[in-house]
Amino acid sequence: MATDHIRYDVLARDALRGVLRKVLTDAAAHGLPGEHHFFITFLSKAEGVKISPRLLAQYPEEMTIILQHQFWDLTVLEDRFEVGLSFGGIPERLIVPFSAIKSFLDPSVKFGLQFETSDVAEVAGENLPATPAPSAAAVPAPATEAAETAEEPTPPNQGGAEVVRLDRFRKK
Numbered sequence: 001m002a003t004d005h006i007r008y009d010v011l012a013r014d015a016l017r018g019v020l021r022k023v024l025t026d027a028a029a030h031g032l033p034g035e036h037h038f039f040i041t042f043l044s045k046a047e048g049v050k051i052s053p054r055l056l057a058q059y060p061e062e063m064t065i066i067l068q069h070q071f072w073d074l075t076v077l078e079d080r081f082e083v084g085l086s087f088g089g090i091p092e093r094l095i096v097p098f099s100a101i102k103s104f105l106d107p108s109v110k111f112g113l114q115f116e117t118s119d120v121a122e123v124a125g126e127n128l129p130a131t132p133a134p135s136a137a138a139v140p141a142p143a144t145e146a147a148e149t150a151e152e153p154t155p156p157n158q159g160g161a162e163v164v165r166l167d168r169f170r171k172k
Contacts, residue, residue, distance in 0.1 A: 013115065016113050016115075017098045017099075017101070019113065020098060020101065020104050020113065021076060021078075021081075021098060023038070023104075023106075024038075024074065024076045024081050025076045027067065027074060028074040028075060028076050028081075032067070032068070034108070035108040036106055036108050036109070037066060037067060037068035037069075037106065037107070037108060038066065038067045038068075038104065038105065038106055039064055039065075039066055039103070039104070039105040039106075039107065040064065040065050040066075040067065040096070040101060040103070040104055040105075041062055041063070041064040041101070041102045041103045041104075042062065042063060042065075042096050042100040042101045042102060043061070043062050043100045043102060044056055044059050044060060044061060044062055044063050045060070045061070046097065046099065046100030047097070047099075047100075048079075048080060048095070048096075048097035048099070048100065049094075049095065049096055049097065049100050050093075050094065050095035051063070051092070051094050051095075052092055054087075054090075055087060055092060055094075062102060065083075065085060065094065067083065070085070070086060071083050071084060071085050072084040073093075079097055079098060079099070080095055080096055080097040080098060081095075081096055081098070082094065082095045082096075083096075101115060102114070102115055103115065
């Protein structure tokens with residue numbers, strides 16, 4: 001097989017992260033339209049993630065937050081987003097680089113993006129072998145309504161969703 005000097009997998013991954021950036025930028029500027037709300041799962045210990053020691057102890061590997069009704073000061077930068085959320089009635093400020101995100105879901109329209117775990121770790125600075133491009137998936141809405149706060153988020157029900165891998169269309 002020929003060597004991919006262009007790195008289409010990296011280009012595709014960055015383009016999909018650009019979708020996240022655009023959606024969050026619009027939400028920061030105009031709020032969430034209609035019934036849209038977001039489940040965002042990220043690696044808690046990835047480079048650049050800033051969460052309180054209390055949250056890190058509670059979510060040592062990964063954390064899912066819900067942006068729906070009760071969040072504030074959403075700020076989107078080129079490489080990360082920052083947001084205020086309440087956990088157990090305690091306000092917290094989270095800083096999450098786009099490179100730390102494992103998945104993004106908007107259950108109101110059954111849209112989701114999923115990044116390979118090794119792909120996220122590679123971007124976060126770990127030395128891992130090259131992995132396939134990220135996957136885009138139409139994911140069914142969670143079985144229960146999203147919580148008003150990020151207190152105990154219910155993970156999305158991903159049963160029955162078809163994940164389409166971009167490398168499936170590559171010539172081998």
